[in-house]
Amino acid sequence: MEDKMEMDQAPVTSSTSAVPRACDACRARKIRCNRETPCAHCVQAKIECSTNLEARAREKRARILLTPQYERKIDQLDRRLDGIVRLLEDIKTQLVPSQRLPNNDPTPGSTVLSVPRLTSPAPSPASHSNHADTTSVVEGNSSLAAHSTFANDLLRKVVDRDTSLKMDDTLDTLRHLVNAMRQQPAAQETTYPRAKAVPLASTVLLKQCELPPIQKTVQILKLAKSEKATPLAWVYEVFPVHMFPETCMRVYFSDDYTIAEFIIVNCGLHALYWTYVYLCSPPDADEYRHFSDLCAKNMEVALSSLPLHVPATVDYVMALLAGAFYATEISKPSLAWILNTKAAELCQTLGYHRSETYKNDRAEDARHRQFLFWAVYILDKGLSLRLGRPSALQDYDITVPYPASDDPYRSAICAFTTLWTKTAQAQGLAYERLYSSEALSQPEHVRRSRVEELARNSEALEVLAAETIKKHDDWCNNVAGPEVTVFLHKADHVLRLSLLTTIYRAVPNAAGSATTFSPECIQAARATLDVHQECMAVNEKGNLGLLSSYMNWTILFSPFVPFLVLFCQVIETKDRDDLSRLHAFISSISVSSAAPENEGTTKLRKLFEVLCNIASRYVGDAAARRDTLVDGNDPSADMNDGIGAYLATLGFPSQDTHDHTFAEINSPADPHQAADSYRSVNPMLWMGNGTQLEDWFYSNQQMMEFLDDGHPAGIS
Numbered sequence: 001m002e003d004k005m006e007m008d009q010a011p012v013t014s015s016t017s018a019v020p021r022a023c024d025a026c027r028a029r030k031i032r033c034n035r036e037t038p039c040a041h042c043v044q045a046k047i048e049c050s051t052n053l054e055a056r057a058r059e060k061r062a063r064i065l066l067t068p069q070y071e072r073k074i075d076q077l078d079r080r081l082d083g084i085v086r087l088l089e090d091i092k093t094q095l096v097p098s099q100r101l102p103n104n105d106p107t108p109g110s111t112v113l114s115v116p117r118l119t120s121p122a123p124s125p126a127s128h129s130n131h132a133d134t135t136s137v138v139e140g141n142s143s144l145a146a147h148s149t150f151a152n153d154l155l156r157k158v159v160d161r162d163t164s165l166k167m168d169d170t171l172d173t174l175r176h177l178v179n180a181m182r183q184q185p186a187a188q189e190t191t192y193p194r195a196k197a198v199p200l201a202s203t204v205l206l207k208q209c210e211l212p213p214i215q216k217t218v219q220i221l222k223l224a225k226s227e228k229a230t231p232l233a234w235v236y237e238v239f240p241v242h243m244f245p246e247t248c249m250r251v252y253f254s255d256d257y258t259i260a261e262f263i264i265v266n267c268g269l270h271a272l273y274w275t276y277v278y279l280c281s282p283p284d285a286d287e288y289r290h291f292s293d294l295c296a297k298n299m300e301v302a303l304s305s306l307p308l309h310v311p312a313t314v315d316y317v318m319a320l321l322a323g324a325f326y327a328t329e330i331s332k333p334s335l336a337w338i339l340n341t342k343a344a345e346l347c348q349t350l351g352y353h354r355s356e357t358y359k360n361d362r363a364e365d366a367r368h369r370q371f372l373f374w375a376v377y378i379l380d381k382g383l384s385l386r387l388g389r390p391s392a393l394q395d396y397d398i399t400v401p402y403p404a405s406d407d408p409y410r411s412a413i414c415a416f417t418t419l420w421t422k423t424a425q426a427q428g429l430a431y432e433r434l435y436s437s438e439a440l441s442q443p444e445h446v447r448r449s450r451v452e453e454l455a456r457n458s459e460a461l462e463v464l465a466a467e468t469i470k471k472h473d474d475w476c477n478n479v480a481g482p483e484v485t486v487f488l489h490k491a492d493h494v495l496r497l498s499l500l501t502t503i504y505r506a507v508p509n510a511a512g513s514a515t516t517f518s519p520e521c522i523q524a525a526r527a528t529l530d531v532h533q534e535c536m537a538v539n540e541k542g543n544l545g546l547l548s549s550y551m552n553w554t555i556l557f558s559p560f561v562p563f564l565v566l567f568c569q570v571i572e573t574k575d576r577d578d579l580s581r582l583h584a585f586i587s588s589i590s591v592s593s594a595a596p597e598n599e600g601t602t603k604l605r606k607l608f609e610v611l612c613n614i615a616s617r618y619v620g621d622a623a624a625r626r627d628t629l630v631d632g633n634d635p636s637a638d639m640n641d642g643i644g645a646y647l648a649t650l651g652f653p654s655q656d657t658h659d660h661t662f663a664e665i666n667s668p669a670d671p672h673q674a675a676d677s678y679r680s681v682n683p684m685l686w687m688g689n690g691t692q693l694e695d696w697f698y699s700n701q702q703m704m705e706f707l708d709d710g711h712p713a714g715i716s
């Protein structure tokens with residue numbers, strides 16, 4: 001061993017005596033030397049043949065051990081290099097050369113503010129969160145940056161006309177200052193200047209989450225890429241197939257992934273596995289269901305760990321949108337509102353709602369981000385009406401075009417997305433113009449005119465729906481099959497009819513009428529429940545397994561007013577046909593045991609069952625009273641009084657006070673008093689939607705007694 005160590009430490013000179021070295025000339029010319037003295041090449045070239053016999057001793061190399069101390073030093077160097085790169089990127093962003101600015105000079109005589117923008121290259125969905133450092137905050141035309149840009153352009157024009165003014169240096173300084181104001185990095189504007197960066201507690205938590213086996217994930221990704229399942233059409237647009245696998249590999253094999261990427265991967269895999277549960281044989285289906293539940297659990301952990309401040313990147317828009325979709329699927333509208341509102345905020349920060357933001361972007365990137373924005377918009381408007389809250393995105397500030405594509409597959413998706421977007425716009429207008437606090441304070445003639453306008457808009461939506469279906473029906477039948485296509489079309493029709501009912505419900509019937517709601521409102525409610533039955537028949541006949549999605553995205557996504565309107569109609573008119581519609585609706589949403597009910601569906605069904613039982617008892621008691629009325633005695637008067645008490649608890653006025661109350665509020669002196677009076681006679685109005693009625697209903701002790709016993713106390 002000692003001899004070996006001595007040999008390792010000895011110089012290499014001893015080996016040169018055994019094998020002569022090539023001469024200096026041959027080594028310089030890189031040719032083979034015969035190692036003679038002189039060598040053949042030197043003799044032929046008639047040059048001196050010499051060899052440097054001083055061999056260089058091999059340096060002893062120290063063995064490098066990667067101790068924790070070295071690892072800490074390497075990490076420290078990495079952090080410092082990242083800080084230097086970030087600083088250089090900030091300087092580059094703030095000091096943009098003037099020749100890169102688009103030429104948006106206003107026309108002569110125009111006083112409109114011109115706001116040229118530079119859009120930073122958007123990071124791909126697979127990018128890291130540090131790309132937020134190069135993303136600029138987009139500010140509107142009323143911002144100080146916009147006015148400063150206008151003043152700078154005006155000053156430059158004046159200087160260009162007057163050649164005697166020598167202000168080039170001053171103008172350059174001003175231009176750089178204005179550019180820095182207009183292109184403020186999102187990372188700087190959304191962080192606290194004196195806060196130290198601390199790792200999120202969720203980072204450790206996410207690494208403890210179990211993922212499906214990588215072999216199964218690769219298998220499902222290949223399956224999804226080769227066979228595009230129709231229920232996943234939106235998933236393919238939110239998480240493009242060509243980008244999603246790269247993000248999956250990063251989460252599986254790297255520690256350097258963001259919480260947004262973790263959410264994106266688990267949401268996408270959850271949707272993929274759950275979809276193929278219904279497309280595969282039982283052994284694989286059970287395994288896929290387990291993996292889908294596993295990804296859903298991971299996603300809930302990650303979503304609950306999201307901080308208040310998240311980077312303004314496309315990754316986080318996708319993650320928040322995915323979370324909002326998931327919250328809608330599990331009937332958590334308030335949670336979906338929180339996540340989607342944050343996504344809308346990031347979209348506005350990044351300028352996704354402005355068409356000029358995409359001028360310098362690749363067509364594919366622009367199309368993807370525009371689709372993300374419209375998906376956020378659809379949720380925003382639907383949840384606005386569902387929860388009775390003002391929407392986060394305003395129509396007057398949106399200039400981005402509707403989704404469009406030349407690809408046959410995407411063309412159909414874009415066409416239906418446009419239809420859903422316009423339906424969502426109508427939902428937002430319904431809340432803003434009919435159910436907001438400002439709308440409720442308006443006199444009746446104003447509300448009535450708004451109802452007529454929105455009803456005409458609904459008619460236009462039906463025309464657009466018919467045109468869209470006619471144009472893309474063949475493609476839908478080929479891809480999804482005729483039964484699924486019919487089901488989806490009817491589900492959309494139910495949603496639009498429910499919206500029309502909600503619109504008509506916003507104003508009372510004419511004074512002196514026997515019913516609270518107008519004939520148009522009653523007709524729309526009946527049509528909604530009739531089309532619903534057609535939809536359920538298609539689902540049951542084809543064994544499609546789409547009842548759960550239908551309940552979440554059609555019945556629960558917006559306030560399902562038609563059932564409540566017909567309930568009022570039955571109470572007021574004792575109409576047995578409408579009562580049959582109520583019973584049929586309850587039966588249709590209770591028939592499937594294969595699709596598990598979530599909490600929202602269960603509460604809605606129980607609420608409607610209670611109302612339906614009350615209506616049945618009320619109609620039956622009224623008929624019995626007419627049949628057994630003798631000598632002015634009413635043997636069922638006590639029974640009727642008991643039900644009437646519970647109807648009063650629900651807030652429905654008795655028939656004899658109906659006309660009198662409407663006469664009182666027909667011409668009030670104070671509009672606010674009119675709104676209050678109207679809400680007192682029509683509790684369905686101040687209960688902004690079915691959810692509020694449900695929450696109030698469950699907080700009432702008498703109604704809880706009804707749920708516990710199956711009927712109100714005193715009614716047998």
